[in-house]
Amino acid sequence: MKKLFALLLALVMVFALAACGPKTQTGPGPASNPGTESTPPSEAQTPSGGEGGEKVYTTVISDADVTLTVSADQKSLQVDAMGMTVKGTCEVVDNVLTVKEQTEGNAQVWASLAQNTFTLNDDGTATAVPVGGADEGGEKVYTTVISDADVTLTVSADQKSLTVDAMGMTVKGSCEVVGNVLTVKEQTDGNAQVWASLSKNTFTLNDDGTATAVPVGEGGGEGGSATGVARFAGEYDLYSEEKDMYCEEFIIDEDGTVHGVVEGSGMTAFEGTVTEDGTITAEVTRLGGTMTGTITDDLQVTVHFEVRGSTSDFVGGPL
Numbered sequence: 001m002k003k004l005f006a007l008l009l010a011l012v013m014v015f016a017l018a019a020c021g022p023k024t025q026t027g028p029g030p031a032s033n034p035g036t037e038s039t040p041p042s043e044a045q046t047p048s049g050g051e052g053g054e055k056v057y058t059t060v061i062s063d064a065d066v067t068l069t070v071s072a073d074q075k076s077l078q079v080d081a082m083g084m085t086v087k088g089t090c091e092v093v094d095n096v097l098t099v100k101e102q103t104e105g106n107a108q109v110w111a112s113l114a115q116n117t118f119t120l121n122d123d124g125t126a127t128a129v130p131v132g133g134a135d136e137g138g139e140k141v142y143t144t145v146i147s148d149a150d151v152t153l154t155v156s157a158d159q160k161s162l163t164v165d166a167m168g169m170t171v172k173g174s175c176e177v178v179g180n181v182l183t184v185k186e187q188t189d190g191n192a193q194v195w196a197s198l199s200k201n202t203f204t205l206n207d208d209g210t211a212t213a214v215p216v217g218e219g220g221g222e223g224g225s226a227t228g229v230a231r232f233a234g235e236y237d238l239y240s241e242e243k244d245m246y247c248e249e250f251i252i253d254e255d256g257t258v259h260g261v262v263e264g265s266g267m268t269a270f271e272g273t274v275t276e277d278g279t280i281t282a283e284v285t286r287l288g289g290t291m292t293g294t295i296t297d298d299l300q301v302t303v304h305f306e307v308r309g310s311t312s313d314f315v316g317g318p319l
Contacts, residue, residue, distance in 0.1 A: 057126035059118065068118065068126055070097065079105075079113060086110050095120050096129075101157070102138075114138055114157075129207075142211035144203065147298035153203065153211055155182065164190075164198055167298065167317060171195045180205045191318045193234040193299045200231070200297075228276050229256035236301050238316035247314050250301070258282050262305070262312075 053072030060066065061081075069078040070092065077090035077099065086105025091098045097118040102110040116128040138157030145151065146166070154163040155177065162175035162184065171190030176183045182203040187195040201213040233254040238247035249260035258280055262268035270291050272282020280303060282291040289307030305312045 055120075057118070057120055057124055059126040059128055061113070061116070061128055066113075068097070070120070079109070081109070084109060086113070092120065097126065111138055140205075142203070142205055142209055144211040144213050146198070146201070146213055147296055149298045151198075153182070155205070164194070166194060166198075167300075169194055169318070171198075177205070182211070191234070193232070193318045196231050197298055229274055230254040231297075232256075232274055232278070232295050232299065234299075235319040236299075236316055237319040238301060238303065238314035240312050240314045243312050245312075247316075250303075250314075250316075252295070268307070 055070050055072075057068045057070070058065065059068060064081050067080040069080070070090065071077070074092035074097075075089060077088055077097070079086045084106060086102065086109050088102040088104070088110060089100035091100060097120055099110070099114040099116070099118075118126040118128055120126050140155045140157075142153045142155070143150065144153060149166055152165040154165075155175065156162070159177035160174060162173055162182070164171045164173075169191055171187065171194050173187040173189070173195060174185040176185060182205055184195070184199040184201075184203075201215055204212040204214060206212060229252075232252045234252060236247075236250040236252070238250050239245070240247075245262070247260060247262050248264050250258075251260055252258050252274055256274050257271070258274050259269075259271045259282075261270070262284075267286050268284060269286060270282045270284045270289075272280065272291065274280045274295060278295045278297070280291070280293040280295060280301075283289070284291060284305065284307050287307050289305060291303050291305050293301060293303030295301045299318050300315070301317065302315050303313070305314070
């Protein structure tokens with residue numbers, strides 16, 4: 001994104017130079033003194049004050065000079081860079097400026113700006129401090145690992161919505177971010193079991209774009225996730241590679257009851273239980289066989305059938 005920001009600014013400069021040829025001075029103007037250089041913005045001693053009480057700060061992003069004009073009430077921000085102006089809302093707490101919603105100008109420039117907070121210095125400069133990786137929509141993307149599975153957390157710009165990508169599945173819901181700690185709230189879309197497993201943690205959002213999962217104890221946090229064996233409840237899609245066969249039905253109830261059928265005829269119906277540590281045992285009731293297996297905290301199932309001298313293994317996850 002920093003490269004995109006720099007490219008946009010460079011293009012603006014190229015078009016500006018192409019459109020504007022040399023101009024003839026038609027009246028007297030200030031004399032030019034080749035021996036005098038203007039003071040670089042970084043050497044200003046105090047923030048400049050605008051007519052409405054604004055304060056102006058200078059910074060550098062991707063080698064481009066940027067001017068930040070903060071309103072007197074510290075709630076509005078104007079950004080000027082290479083002839084381009086974008087505007088929006090901001091918040092200033094303890095001399096740290098956080099970029100909020102865009103109201104005018106180029107959205108990509110604003111999104112690139114929002115990848116940083118800015119420390120406002122007494123000398124009229126602003127120091128950009130990168131935050132967790134932000135995309136063009138203003139969201140921030142964090143990566144973490146849960147039960148050996150890679151998980152991506154995308155937090156909305158307003159920090160109230162969460163998209164989770166894990167094991168090829170996408171689930172969505174609400175969240176709350178206080179300081180740098182994310183709490184999972186209500187699910188709105190996707191697999192309920194994946195969301196319930198996620199809700200067993202809060203997440204510390206780190207500046208390097210990673211998130212640290214912090215278990216909140218069995219039963220999850222404020223999101224009201226399921227407890228004990230109920231966290232496994234749901235319907236699963238299991239496949240046997242050796243038999244090239246799907247399990248027609250595999251269900252775990254909230255009380256830990258496991259039931260289903262391998263083939264649609266009903267002869268291979270099974271019923272059993274799962275314990276809190278994820279151990280599965282069941283009987284193939286009509287044929288007199290057994291099923292044993294496990295389910296992990298990230299809801300991956302492995303089961304082994306032994307029925308009348310024939311064996312088969314199935315693996316899979318939530319349907």
